[in-house]
Amino acid sequence: MPERHPHLGLSAVEIAELVNGGKFTAREMVDSALAVGADRDEQLRAFTTWWPEEARARAAEVDAARADGVYLPLAGVSFAVKGREGVRSVQNQRLVDAGCVPVGATAVPRAGTAWQTYGVTDRGPTLNPLNPDWSPGGSSAGSAAAVAAGLVPLATGSDGAGSVRIPAAWCGIVGFKPTNGLLPARDRAGLNSPGVLTRTVADAAAYYRAVVPAAVPAPSSRAPRVVWSPTLGYADTDRDVAVTALRALRRIGRAGLCELVDHLVPLRDPAPAWTALRSGSADHGTEALIRHNTRVLDETFREADLVATPTTPHPPHGLDGPGSRMSVALTWAFNLSGHPAITLPAGRTPAGEPVGLQLVARHHADTALLSAADTFNCT
Structure with missing residues (x-):
């Protein structure tokens, strides 16, 4: 594990285990994500905005809660917020309550452009970490690129027609859309469900447990x-x-x-x-x-x-x-x-x-x- 950037290569579940176990602080994990983002995102263009002051303040709150003996299932996990969704949406607030730390907003397509499937930033389009000649998909383009490149282990998205699953597929990661209606829809038609992009299914499951508190564990059974x-x-x-x-x-x-x-x-x-x-x-x-x-x-x-x-x-x-x-x-x-x-x-x-x-x-x-x-x- 690189000592300078301890979050690199780790899943959200692994980061939370290290923070809850006292081996790293939330502040150390968040500082790691911010440093790697500052170093790599200028060319990747996954983020449109970084929130370093707010992230460090939230990390301090997580560390204070841990010092008081509070267990947080996603303690110290840096995550990216899709576009203009903001940290006060239901899924993002529940992630924060579980110990996650939002570090910035990711790129989405330009409004009014039909079927444009890449993110737009003031530095140019978001690049696909697998190949810069390929679109990273859309509309959760920046979220997918940020996770695939290892800037963060988890990023939120929203999926109205495939906007979580398509960028996840094209960036080689996991994208999960829950049953519509479990979380407030992002559109009046009820088609656009919040969702998540991760590198592991275990992290997608951890997200689901955090944002749908009444989630019932799946019983073990035969192969599906x-x-x-x-x-x-x-x-x-x-x-x-x-x-x-x-x-x-x-x-x-x-x-x-x-x-x-x-x-x-x-x-x-x-x-x-x-x-x-x-x-x-x-x-x-x-x-x-x-x-x-x-x-x-x-x-x-x-x-x-x-x-x-x-x-x-x-x-x-x-x-x-x-x-x-x-x-x-x-x-x-x-x-x-x-x-x-x-x-x-x-x-x-x-x-x-x-x-x-x-x-x-x-x-x-x-x-x-x-x-x-x-x-x-x-x-």
């Missing part, structure tokens, strides 16, 4: 049954992306960690219903599409515990934008339906591009989803 769908019945998914994600899922199955179940998932493209709900113009066509997809998903979850797909239908595009491709094609169906979903790193295409494996569970089966994902992620 998983239905694979590369297109969900409508998406134009690149072959290399589908093959890479399926290869990861089959590897998990061969390890005995899941059982693959043959079952079609013939959803209708959610685009018109999502757009209508977002604009407040829902009609009978919207209701019919939602009823169809609800019926298909209900039938699917009677046959299986999880649905697996590639997270995106294509690999990261360049910083010039996605063109006509819909990066959200495989994610926004579950904003419309409200199911919890997580993306895990699934490997690379033959061209070296990152691919995510998306796992979706029944409503309110968030802890079971996280438990399965944690097991899968260990392979």
Whole structure:
């Protein structure tokens, strides 16, 4: 562990264990994150604003609480706040209450630019730590880049159509969207759920326990049954992306960690219903599409515990934008339906591009989803 920057390479859970165990102070961990950010973020451009004074003051409060014997499950964990969400949102305030320390705000796309999937700063666009020629995704672009680059172990996001899962997949990390409605939506339509970006599933689970205090642990059971769908019945998914994600899922199955179940998932493209709900113009066509997809998903979850797909239908595009491709094609169906979903790193295409494996569970089966994902992620 580098003594000068003790937080580097550590997960949120590991940092909290060290701070709660008295081996480091919250102030030392926060100073480490601030120093690394000052050194590396000028070129990465994950953050638009850093909050050093506020972060050190909050770290001092965490250390004072620890000195009084108070246990904080995420003591001393530096985290990044998406865009203009602010520290007073429900998810961020609950993270602070658990001992986390917000250190700054991350980059998001410029307002009014259709489907722009990279962050904007006064220094230029946010870069993908895996390859600066690739978009880091959006809209939680800066959050994904900050976590993938190791500036912080955890960053908040919000996911209205895939805005947590897509940047996580393209930056090679974990992105989790809880069941819609467990946390206050970020939009009037109820499509945009708060979420988190981390490097480990264990950290995503720690986030969930902190922000959903009534979370019930998942009971241990048999290996989950998983239905694979590369297109969900409508998406134009690149072959290399589908093959890479399926290869990861089959590897998990061969390890005995899941059982693959043959079952079609013939959803209708959610685009018109999502757009209508977002604009407040829902009609009978919207209701019919939602009823169809609800019926298909209900039938699917009677046959299986999880649905697996590639997270995106294509690999990261360049910083010039996605063109006509819909990066959200495989994610926004579950904003419309409200199911919890997580993306895990699934490997690379033959061209070296990152691919995510998306796992979706029944409503309110968030802890079971996280438990399965944690097991899968260990392979």
